[in-house]
Amino acid sequence: MDALRKVYHSAVQIPLDNVERLWQELEAFEVNLNRITAKKFMANLSPAHMQARTVLRHHALYPLSSNVIFLPPLPRFDASERTLVGKWKAYLKWEESNPLEIEEKEKAMLFTRIQGVYRKAVIRMRYYSEIWFMAYTWTNSVGNYRLTFAYAEALALKKDFAEVHTLYDKFLETLRGQLEALEQSSAAANTSLSNGSGTINGNTAAAALPASTSSAITEAGMYSNNTSFSSQASEEKPPKSTEVQERRIEYGLAYIMYIRFARRAEALMEHHCSDDKSVTSRIFETGLNTFGDEIEFVIRYLGS
Structure with a gap:
């Protein structure tokens, strides 16, 4: 019942x-x-x-939800087709507005719904670049690291560890590329601002230092402060520097999740495949120094 x-x-x-x-x-x-x-x-x-x-x-x-199967015809670029494209665009915007008022805690459900709508749209309207551009724009705007972590945990529960490593490698590679591009643009913006401003409030603006593209992140998740951008003589911090700092934190969090998974998986593998329990204990003890506040990690450690 x-x-x-x-x-x-x-x-x-x-x-x-x-x-x-x-x-x-x-x-x-x-x-x-x-x-x-x-x-x-x-x-x-x-x-x-x-x-x-x-x-x-x-x-x-919106008469666009027909379940009739058909092949999309080649565009004729007449008035009726432009009207149809306009209806699709209006319908997609309406779906993006969350008409069902799905709560924040169920955002994954909302993303799944909109993703399905866009999948149908690019199939039915495959020859119209506006629809593809809208699909790309929406897909690119809903990045959520928590969903990636949840997917990694689901793969780990299925014991598909190779896929988890592949997922984290791709994820970190994407974040690393975004961070490096942002650091370069931030350094260029700060340099341009410093050269163009000359003096601010009677003080000479400090020259912007080039950003290091290889920020070291410790296993404890504390990103290195070796990379820095000089602020102007004013007390305001450059917006680009703030954005870079936030992106470094995001990259650090992703790295922490990867290291935590790797240590736990390595320790459990040694526990189940090797008779030498001391190896398992040493791995867990090393991880415990970093992840001592993680309940699941401590439980696995006590059970080893």
């Missing part, structure tokens, strides 16, 4: 074509079980259900 109730509760909050009938079935289902709790459940679900019905009505205004 609980599993069926969970499915019903989820379905009545989605703008399905038969969402109203599902609501009636859920109400009958709950009443048959318990009239008192039925009123409570229905009252709690009512706002989300009404929102789903509203979204369904708005969705009907």
